[in-house]
Amino acid sequence: MGISLSLLKRTAVEVETFVQRLDGRVKFLYFIWASILVYIFYDFILNLIFIIVTLLLAIYARVAKPIAMTLLVIIVPWIAIATPILSLPLGFPWNKTIIYYIKFAGYEIPVYLEGLGWGITWPLRIGVCISTAMLFYLTTNQARLVATMFKMKVPFRFIYMLIATFQLIPLLVDEANTIFQAQLSRGLRTDVGIIKKLYYYLALVIPLTLSALNRVQIRAIALESRGFSAPVTKTLMYEAEFKWMDWIFLSTIIVATIVLAYVYITYGYSPIAGLEYIWG
Amino acid sequence: MGEAVVKVENLTYSYPRRENVLVNVSFEVKKGEVLGIIGPNGAGKSTLCKALNGLVPHFYGGRIGGKVVVAGMDTMKHTVAELSTKVGLVFQDPEDQMSGLALTVYEEVAFGLMMLGFPREEIDARVRDAIKKVGLGGLEGRSPFELSGGQMQRLAIATVLAIKPEILVLDEPTAQLDPIGKFEVFSVIKKLAEEGSTIVVVEHEIEELATFADNILLLDEGRVRAYGSAREVLEKVDQLRKYGVDPPSVTELTYILNKEVGTDFEIPITIEEAYKIYAEALGVS
Numbered sequence: 001m002g003i004s005l006s007l008l009k010r011t012a013v014e015v016e017t018f019v020q021r022l023d024g025r026v027k028f029l030y031f032i033w034a035s036i037l038v039y040i041f042y043d044f045i046l047n048l049i050f051i052i053v054t055l056l057l058a059i060y061a062r063v064a065k066p067i068a069m070t071l072l073v074i075i076v077p078w079i080a081i082a083t084p085i086l087s088l089p090l091g092f093p094w095n096k097t098i099i100y101y102i103k104f105a106g107y108e109i110p111v112y113l114e115g116l117g118w119g120i121t122w123p124l125r126i127g128v129c130i131s132t133a134m135l136f137y138l139t140t141n142q143a144r145l146v147a148t149m150f151k152m153k154v155p156f157r158f159i160y161m162l163i164a165t166f167q168l169i170p171l172l173v174d175e176a177n178t179i180f181q182a183q184l185s186r187g188l189r190t191d192v193g194i195i196k197k198l199y200y201y202l203a204l205v206i207p208l209t210l211s212a213l214n215r216v217q218i219r220a221i222a223l224e225s226r227g228f229s230a231p232v233t234k235t236l237m238y239e240a241e242f243k244w245m246d247w248i249f250l251s252t253i254i255v256a257t258i259v260l261a262y263v264y265i266t267y268g269y270s271p272i273a274g275l276e277y278i279w280g
Numbered sequence: 281m282g283e284a285v286v287k288v289e290n291l292t293y294s295y296p297r298r299e300n301v302l303v304n305v306s307f308e309v310k311k312g313e314v315l316g317i318i319g320p321n322g323a324g325k326s327t328l329c330k331a332l333n334g335l336v337p338h339f340y341g342g343r344i345g346g347k348v349v350v351a352g353m354d355t356m357k358h359t360v361a362e363l364s365t366k367v368g369l370v371f372q373d374p375e376d377q378m379s380g381l382a383l384t385v386y387e388e389v390a391f392g393l394m395m396l397g398f399p400r401e402e403i404d405a406r407v408r409d410a411i412k413k414v415g416l417g418g419l420e421g422r423s424p425f426e427l428s429g430g431q432m433q434r435l436a437i438a439t440v441l442a443i444k445p446e447i448l449v450l451d452e453p454t455a456q457l458d459p460i461g462k463f464e465v466f467s468v469i470k471k472l473a474e475e476g477s478t479i480v481v482v483e484h485e486i487e488e489l490a491t492f493a494d495n496i497l498l499l500d501e502g503r504v505r506a507y508g509s510a511r512e513v514l515e516k517v518d519q520l521r522k523y524g525v526d527p528p529s530v531t532e533l534t535y536i537l538n539k540e541v542g543t544d545f546e547i548p549i550t551i552e553e554a555y556k557i558y559a560e561a562l563g564v565s
Contacts, residue, residue, distance in 0.1 A: 142383050164380045218376045223395075225333055225369045226379065226439065230361035232397035237390055
């Protein structure tokens with residue numbers, strides 16, 4: 001069994017903290033709620049607070065590592081690249097407030113607040129979306145995930161499509177590895193420049209596509225043979241229902257929404273960082 | 281043996297892009313009977329299996345002639361979903377049988393029942409029973425992808441058994457397995473056969489098939505070349521060879537001895553029979 005295939009062993013961490021026990025709908029709501037709020041506000045400190053709260057929940061639920069790693073791989077490099085480009089006089093059209101001068105080779109290079117704020121806020125907004133979505137996915141057991149979506153009246157075919165997609169990715173990675181090894185054995189060169197390497201990697205695309213199509217057809221046959229399209233109400237082994245903990249979490253979200261609405265009305269869209277709004 | 285559960289009459293089928301995959305195939309399987317289907321690659325064995333649960337033609341399309349009646353249901357008049365409660369199809373590669381929605385052995389076995397809308401209590405009872413039948417007790421919480429090949433194929437059989445179909449169709453269930461896996465799967469099939477299940481099995485392992493099949497159907501180029509009791513079909517060594525099928529070793533050995541050396545042994549089809557015949561001939565008890 002390949003490394004990627006072993007991902008299929010568990011898609012949700014099987015520990016039982018209150019985060020895992022929370023109803024999937026509540027965690028999904030937290031993901032949507034946080035993602036919308038960080039777009040309404042334009043404040044990277046508020047975004048950071050959301051990320052920290054999410055990471056604290058993730059640490060408690062023992063799923064912090066994959067979330068932190070994802071943030072490190074996507075968000076940190078993004079900030080590291082975007083902020084210098086946007087905050088230095090390199091053409092970001094909304095730059096006007098100079099907050100600092102960097103002395104370099106006898107020149108004084110200005111650093112602009114607008115570019116800096118934009119370069120930090122946007123990646124952190126995405127970071128909030130990613131971390132809350134991952135918290136939802138990694139702490140919701142697949143059976144509960146299905147039951148949650150079923151309860152939310154999501155058509156079963158769509159639920160299946162979504163879950164199967166998550167499962168198909170590691171299977172395809174495994175398949176790609178096998179095809180890659182086969183092509184290597186047949187003389188595929190890897191000791192070449194990046195452009196040539198990309199060109200050679202095209203050799204993987206056709207067999208992988210065919211293999212994926214074949215797999216999809218076989219999966220469809222297997223499902224059909226097991227009554228997937230039977231015109232009956234499906235039985236789920238897990239029933240999604242709200243418990244007191246869900247109500248408490250939901251109440252916290254409602255209270256936080258009221259507080260943030262008050263903050264927005266009183267202090268505006270950037271209550272802590274005090275940024276001036278630019279598009280986005 | 282009871283009444284016929286499977287009746288195939290003059291079945292002729294062409295895929296949309298492949299002509300005459302099955303030509304005038306006729307046979308029947310009685311309740312509690314085990315029918316083995318043998319033949320070279322490309323003979324139409326898998327297509328025949330798929331015709332039994334309606335995948336052919338409902339899923340694949342193509343042109344079909346003749347009649348397939350399974351458990352009293354004409355496969356042309358019923359959907360695959362309806363037929364899935366009557367015919368359980370086990371695929372060659374057990375991974376193909378996995379739903380992609382279950383994280384544990386238990387959930388995988390429960391999947392089909394969930395899709396068919398069985399009550400939760402009944403699902404639980406049937407799943408536990410099916411898992412026990414295939415000898416996977418204790419592995420309920422394990423991921424299907426952590427199982428060995430043999431265990432995974434037994435799981436695939438359990439997923440079908442849970443639905444309690446009237447006919448179990450196994451399409452080369454041991455083709456992808458190592459010797460231990462093959463042994464595990466054959467043990468389950470033999471047990472099911474002894475318990476009186478109605479089974480149609482496509483198998484290349486003729487020696488194993490000979491030990492539990494009541495009847496055998498030899499298929500080649502979509503046509504039935506031989507059909508009868510296991511003995512009637514397997515003892516015709518020349519015919520098997522002609523169609524690219526290896527007869528059981530003991531059958532072939534005895535056939536050659538009779539033909540070349542002039543002995544007059546009864547033709548055995550299993551090792552047990554051969555042992556008895558040769559022990560008698562050699563005067564060994």
